[in-house]
Amino acid sequence: MSLLEIDAINTYYGEAHVLFDISLHVEQNEVVALLGRNGAGKTTTLKTIMGVLAPQSGAIRVNGEPVQGLAPYQIARRGVQLVPEERRIIGALTVEENLELAALSAPQRWSLSRIYQIFPRLGERRKNHGNELSGGEQQMLAIARALIRDAKLILLDEPFEGLAPLIVRDLLKVCRLLADEGRTIIIVEQNVAAALSLAQRCYVLNNGHMVWEGTGAALKADPDIMQTHLGI
Amino acid sequence: MVTWALLWAQLFNGLVLGALLVLVAMGLTIVFGTLGIVNFAHGALYMIGAYAGYVAFLHTQSFILAMVSGAAVVLLIGVILERGLIRHYYARPPEDQILVTFGLAIVLIEIVRLIFGGISRRTDEPIWGNGVVNLGLLYYPRYQVEVLGIVTLVLIALYLVLYRTKIGLIVRAGIEDPLMVNILGINVTRTFLLVFGLGAMAAGFAGVINAPIVSVDPDMGAPILIQCFVVIVIGGVGSFWGAVAGGLIAGETLSLTTMVAPDYAQVMLFAAMAFILIVRPQGLFGVKTRQ
Ligand SMILES: Nc1ncnc2c1ncn2[C@@H]1O[C@H](COP(=O)(O)OP(=O)(O)OP(=O)(O)O)[C@@H](O)[C@H]1O
Numbered sequence: 001m002s003l004l005e006i007d008a009i010n011t012y013y014g015e016a017h018v019l020f021d022i023s024l025h026v027e028q029n030e031v032v033a034l035l036g037r038n039g040a041g042k043t044t045t046l047k048t049i050m051g052v053l054a055p056q057s058g059a060i061r062v063n064g065e066p067v068q069g070l071a072p073y074q075i076a077r078r079g080v081q082l083v084p085e086e087r088r089i090i091g092a093l094t095v096e097e098n099l100e101l102a103a104l105s106a107p108q109r110w111s112l113s114r115i116y117q118i119f120p121r122l123g124e125r126r127k128n129h130g131n132e133l134s135g136g137e138q139q140m141l142a143i144a145r146a147l148i149r150d151a152k153l154i155l156l157d158e159p160f161e162g163l164a165p166l167i168v169r170d171l172l173k174v175c176r177l178l179a180d181e182g183r184t185i186i187i188v189e190q191n192v193a194a195a196l197s198l199a200q201r202c203y204v205l206n207n208g209h210m211v212w213e214g215t216g217a218a219l220k221a222d223p224d225i226m227q228t229h230l231g232i
Numbered sequence: 233m234v235t236w237a238l239l240w241a242q243l244f245n246g247l248v249l250g251a252l253l254v255l256v257a258m259g260l261t262i263v264f265g266t267l268g269i270v271n272f273a274h275g276a277l278y279m280i281g282a283y284a285g286y287v288a289f290l291h292t293q294s295f296i297l298a299m300v301s302g303a304a305v306v307l308l309i310g311v312i313l314e315r316g317l318i319r320h321y322y323a324r325p326p327e328d329q330i331l332v333t334f335g336l337a338i339v340l341i342e343i344v345r346l347i348f349g350g351i352s353r354r355t356d357e358p359i360w361g362n363g364v365v366n367l368g369l370l371y372y373p374r375y376q377v378e379v380l381g382i383v384t385l386v387l388i389a390l391y392l393v394l395y396r397t398k399i400g401l402i403v404r405a406g407i408e409d410p411l412m413v414n415i416l417g418i419n420v421t422r423t424f425l426l427v428f429g430l431g432a433m434a435a436g437f438a439g440v441i442n443a444p445i446v447s448v449d450p451d452m453g454a455p456i457l458i459q460c461f462v463v464i465v466i467g468g469v470g471s472f473w474g475a476v477a478g479g480l481i482a483g484e485t486l487s488l489t490t491m492v493a494p495d496y497a498q499v500m501l502f503a504a505m506a507f508i509l510i511v512r513p514q515g516l517f518g519v520k521t522r523q
């Protein structure tokens with residue numbers, strides 16, 4: 001049984017039809033990249049999985065259990081965790097409070113010290129408020145919130161966007177660590193090279209349609225797809 | 233002639249009035265911060281608290297019982313309103329929310345008028361509130377001093393709930409970004425019910441303890457509601473310390489202006505608000521929110 005199975009979902013923003021019969025699956029311990037140009041529907045796909053948007057048709061199953069139509073908090077309690085594009089750190093709470101908030105409803109949580117081992121920078125800044133953090137620190141905290149919940153499936157939406165190369169390198173190292181220890185991840189990233197260095201398989205979206213799927217190696221070997229749908 | 237004695241007395245009056253405004257505004261600001269709803273029925277809840285306390289005191293002669301039952305009645309009404317009505321409006325446009333809470337206020341006020349009539353009533357002070365105390369600078373009614381103490385205790389309790397408990401953590405996060413709290417596995421709707429109930433209860437409690445100071449009538453909530461809006465604009469939406477600062481500023485502004493030019497008290501209050509809006513539009517302690 002797949003950890004995540006999406007079967008022909010259609011998602012709308014009001015009247016606007018954005019996702020058309022999207023299907024995909026993610027197996028346990030797998031890192032999957034979701035690629036596509038700006039506006040292709042990547043974020044919409046992740047939001048639909050998380051329950052932020054409800055699909056109008058189609059099925060989403062987590063460990064075989066249907067979750068479409070459930071509220072985000074119910075889907076989160078099944079082990080799915082979105083790390084949103086805008087990071088959405090709570091600015092009025094300290095780093096530690098942000099982490100404690102994330103851990104509140106988790107059936108199995110990590111200790112703070114385990115988080116600070118992975119992100120020493122967060123340990124140094126644990127008493128700082130969210131709105132005092134740099135972009136890189138905010139991204140670390142956003143990922144740490146998913147980890148402290150011991151999420152079974154992490155949805156990373158452009159984790160490296162707008163960050164300095166040095167910080168991207170550090171974050172990439174953490175992501176690789178998570179991938180190596182078998183954490184299941186869907187990563188959306190404009191930085192295709194970075195995404196492919198983590199992912200075993202990938203999907204390519206275009207205008208809300210799934211246009212390609214296969215291994216990272218096969219994608220790299222297909223300059224046509226790279227050119228038409230990713231602009232590389 | 234403004235004498236020192238008068239000045240001190242008015243300063244103290246402002247403090248007591250301010251403290252009560254803080255208590256009523258606290259519920260209003262936190263409900264608005266988390267639920268995004270401006271509750272125009274908040275003043276009516278304050279009024280119902282005053283009536284509930286009045287009735288309880290009349291029948292039991294115990295002011296403690298009056299405080300407890302007043303708070304409990306309004307908590308219950310708040311919970312019923314949130315479950316039965318308000319929660320259906322969280323996702324609706326602001327004009328719908330304003331209309332429904334405004335309409336609700338009218339309905340609540342008229343129900344009370346139907347039951348108790350329009351004449352104003354007065355709750356007696358509790359026995360432990362009779363007389364005056366020597367504050368050194370002036371003699372001051374004992375009950376008013378006690379009100380100040382009670383409100384301070386309630387605010388400290390509220391502070392501890394907001395800043396030292398898990399529920400408080402959720403509420404503070406929910407003020408800024410309810411969707412992200414939801415994504416982090418927390419059932420925000422259940423927290424919203426609690427927030428609405430507690431906000432209502434604080435208003436009701438303020439109504440009970442203010443009943444011996446002001447007269448109790450069905451329309452007593454309207455001026456308080458307007459003053460509380462000013463408090464929130466001055467202090468900043470959704471902020472604990474904003475409500476405290478805004479309430480005290482509003483109380484003193486009203487009280488001190490009344491001393492020199494009673495007709496201009498409300499005008500000065502709005503002038504103070506306008507001044508804050510110009511120099512700091514988000515209010516003294518305002519935070520950026522994401523809806
Ligand atoms: N809130 C919204 N309301 C209406 N349309 C939206 C909304 N958000 C996104 N869209 C539209 O849905 C489509 C898919 O958007 P989405 O954010 O999923 O793209 P994306 O692949 O994540 O793009 P990017 O790489 O820019 O983040 C776009 O055409 C976008 O304009």
Ligand SMILES: [Mg+2]
Nearest residue numbers: 042043044085
């Ligand atoms: Mg996106």
